[in-house]
Amino acid sequence: MKPLRLAFAGTPDFAAASLQAVLDSDHEVVAVLTQPDRAAGRGKKVQQSPVKVLAERHGIAVLQPENLKGDEIRQQLRDLNLDALVVVAYGLIIPQEVLDMPRLGCLNVHGSLLPRWRGAAPIQRAITMGDTETGNTIMQMEAGLDTGPMLLSESLPIGDSETGGELHDRLAAQGARLLVTVLNDLEQYLANATAQPDDGVTYAHKLSKAEARLDFRLPTRALYNRIRAFNPFPVSWVPLNGQPMRIWQASESPQPGRDNDEPGHILNVDDSGIHVATGDGALILEELQLPGKRRMAVADLLRGNPDLFQVGEPLGDSIDNV
Template sequence: MKLIFAGTPDFAACALEALIAAGHEIALVLTQPDRPAGRGMKLKPSAVKVVAQTHGLRVEQPASLKSAETQDMLRAIGAEVMVVAAYGLLLPQAVLDMPRRGCLNIHGSLLPAWRGAAPVQRAIQAGDRQTGITIMQMDAGLDTGAMLSKHVIDIADTETSASLFARLTQLGAEAIVDTLARLDSLTPQPQPAEGVSYAHKISKQEALVDWTQEAEQVARTIRAFNPAPGAHTLLQGEPLKLWQAQAREGQAQPGLVVSADAEGVLVGCGRGLVCISELQAPGARRLPAREFLAGHPGLVGTRLG
């Protein structure tokens, strides 16, 4: 099938690799412009651009899809389908209407749950037991298009956004290949009105741990914000990042460290306790609790936050 592919991060790059392997004709790849990265702030291509160039595909990086010149370029491709995965640019209606069989989006939730920018993080933060990939036909709304297929996975009790992203990345690649192979036999299903939720973009303010919340909520937030933006608190006035946590029974004053051993640092919450098993001090690397405590003795009795 003749495709235009639009995407930017690793999540999209895996799908592009899968479409190439499946034998589809990728007539054009759209991705975000190169961005400064690293200590030297040198321009770095997106993961999708790297894959496209490796396979000798045509790559374009427009800052917008609204210009007549860009739209004429897309129209000239004559693609049957445009596949979109975490692209980062809005598709105007004129672009949505171009491919003969529409624009298909690989979305990282079970729609209509968690429409929007951060579906993986919000699913973990909310304590959902399942999530997955929805392949949908794009329309002018925010992830409101009709659904072509759903692919479900369970969310583990220790799941972080990093681990869930990795699993959804692979699932998304498999899902789009499967959906395109069955496209002729699939009937688009409108999203139900019930069960709609929005995965709003995560703010830096949210990453500061609120120890007055229930332990389950604190632990889920820590895991949801791993790897970005990284949940943090204060230890003796210095920032301390928290990467892995589980709720425990018990009670102590919010933020009070009640014990610290190889299993983790046990901290009081508004209700229950949280065991933090992976931590990171400023300028240091992420460490399991055992190694962290070797360099930070005397935590018991101190207050975080």
């Protein structure tokens, strides 16, 4: 198949991995769409998306509309005379008129084995629910949310202690490779597209900082999965003096729970970490970040704050209003 004339729509690091793979291929990227520059971080400094940074490094025209509803952006896309539009974690809805513009339609790289975990946060949801495998699906886009026909998929095991960030990086690399495989023989893959099954559909709703607050009444395994899933974003936390104390790393305690252990209360404090009672046992918190401080191993944190965590006391503020 001859090289394709493409536009690429994406925003975060996950998308940048796919853009780089396409740039390294024989196909031509004539324009990149990415979300507008936004203020982020403590200083609210305006930041460019990773996709924009990569595109400008390669001298590719960058389009940053607030949405794809306007006549101007639609005409710009129409004038590109695209063979296909590649969409990876773009973050904006693609209207049907835009989906219909490219000669061969629009493709999406999605970080799950569809139809499981359609939606915004498939990587983290897979870990929080204790899935043992995930993967990538390359699909042809349609108006529904991640409902289009599947062109290619490949599974990937989830490590027992793997964090959301670690799995993100492996899936980004896998998705980029699969995307180029499909682009290299796109018409054949389109001819053999497979409809998603009706069974097994789940939705990966967008992450929020509020849901990252830990409720120690949950089972130990559920809490452990949340902590690793939400590392590095939005990061699990509990309130300490009205401010979030972040919990970056933990492990499951081998000790069985006792009936009189109140969830959220500290059972032991030693160099291995802070042992906290859960709904069915105990969790060992190994790496914390006090409000306004850097993240630290608990053993190091305790040297500077030896009296901060007391056995028998709740971890942080009361959990009654969780």
